[in-house]
Amino acid sequence: MKARLIINPISGTASKAGLDRYVTDALSSCGWEIEVTYTQCHGDATRLAAEAVEMGYDAVFAAGGDGTINETADALCGSETSLGIIPCGSGNGLARHLGIPIDIREGVKVIHDEMPRSIDYATVNGRKFFCTFGVGFDAAVSAAFAEKKRRGKLTYIQSTFETYAHYEPELYTITANGRRITEKAFLVAVCNASQYGNNAYIAPNATIDDGLLDVTIIHAGNTLSTALVGFDMLIGNIEKNVLIHTFRTPAITIERTHDGAAHLDGEPLVLDSHLEISCHHRKLKVFAPESQQAFKPIITPASAMLADFKLAVNKLFQKG
Numbered sequence: 001m002k003a004r005l006i007i008n009p010i011s012g013t014a015s016k017a018g019l020d021r022y023v024t025d026a027l028s029s030c031g032w033e034i035e036v037t038y039t040q041c042h043g044d045a046t047r048l049a050a051e052a053v054e055m056g057y058d059a060v061f062a063a064g065g066d067g068t069i070n071e072t073a074d075a076l077c078g079s080e081t082s083l084g085i086i087p088c089g090s091g092n093g094l095a096r097h098l099g100i101p102i103d104i105r106e107g108v109k110v111i112h113d114e115m116p117r118s119i120d121y122a123t124v125n126g127r128k129f130f131c132t133f134g135v136g137f138d139a140a141v142s143a144a145f146a147e148k149k150r151r152g153k154l155t156y157i158q159s160t161f162e163t164y165a166h167y168e169p170e171l172y173t174i175t176a177n178g179r180r181i182t183e184k185a186f187l188v189a190v191c192n193a194s195q196y197g198n199n200a201y202i203a204p205n206a207t208i209d210d211g212l213l214d215v216t217i218i219h220a221g222n223t224l225s226t227a228l229v230g231f232d233m234l235i236g237n238i239e240k241n242v243l244i245h246t247f248r249t250p251a252i253t254i255e256r257t258h259d260g261a262a263h264l265d266g267e268p269l270v271l272d273s274h275l276e277i278s279c280h281h282r283k284l285k286v287f288a289p290e291s292q293q294a295f296k297p298i299i300t301p302a303s304a305m306l307a308d309f310k311l312a313v314n315k316l317f318q319k320g
């Protein structure tokens with residue numbers, strides 16, 4: 001079995017020194033012959049993954065965050081080449097949704113132990129996303145985060161607070177499931193997976209292979225009620241919040257008053273005022289555990305935080 005390993009050296013905050021050796025050694029024992037490559041700039045992962053598909057490789061293993069996974073998976077959709085995720089990013093939303101531990105050793109173990117499963121992806125105006133797409137506040141945070149020199153969770157939290165201080169909700173017309181609504185919203189998120197990353201659950205009950213997208217609209221509220229949405233997102237209780245409207249659909253159109261900021265899997269970009277989004281059913285093969293426990297508010301977020309804590313302690317122990 002032949003695979004290409006794509007490493008994004010700047011993703012997350014951890015050093016990638018020795019990662020190539022670790023992955024090739026760990027996976028050669030189960031028959032993988034691995035060619036190591038590094039990204040040098042935005043877009044490289046798509047090019048490297050497309051080459052692997054063309055050369056008939058069985059898999060591409062991507063070591064990075066959601067941006068790197070998005071670029072890599074972009075080239076693999078509809079092909080026989082499977083994606084392996086080695087989570088090294090700041091948020092790692094797709095890995096977390098799929099039950100892949102946020103640890104290099106444990107992530108490699110998933111590739112070693114599991115068979116690829118087929119998941120959905122989605123497109124907005126023809127561009128692919130795998131985790132979440134958003135317009136409004138989350139897009140503004142992604143843009144602010146991209147400007148920062150440092151990456152990682154703390155920088156993300158800093159970007160969120162800075163953006164919140166001066167953010168103004170916008171007007172959107174949303175058409176889905178034969179219904180049309182127009183309203184001012186804090187953000188509109190269209191989700192293939194349940195979270196932005198870092199256990200921030202914007203669509204806690206999203207299923208990644210159901211052919212449907214989970215839409216979360218956060219209405220404009222006052223400072224306190226909007227801050228409570230953030231809290232509910234962290235405990236996985238967002239659907240009970242009075243500012244939230246959620247529904248599921250295979251396709252959705254969003255119209256806004258002007259072209260502007262958006263994000264695809266946390267990567268900021270500028271898109272048209274008219275946005276056509278649709279789900280593509282089970283078109284990507286990815287190494288991940290086949291089944292996961294159903295999402296339970298408080299319990300699932302608490303166990304995810306505990307898992308993160310245990311991994312951090314293990315890392316300290318390994319270093320010692």
Ligand SMILES: Nc1ncnc2c1ncn2[C@@H]1O[C@H](COP(=O)(O)OP(=O)(O)OP(=O)(O)O)[C@@H](O)[C@H]1O
Nearest residue numbers: 011012039040042064065066067068089090091092
């Ligand atoms: N060598 C490089 N130098 C600078 N940027 C790079 C390089 N290689 C890839 N990139 C870009 O780095 C960006 C960030 O990568 P990625 O999203 O994987 O990490 P992250 O933002 O830390 O994690 P997450 O998306 O999970 O929050 C992507 O837009 C990617 O295209």
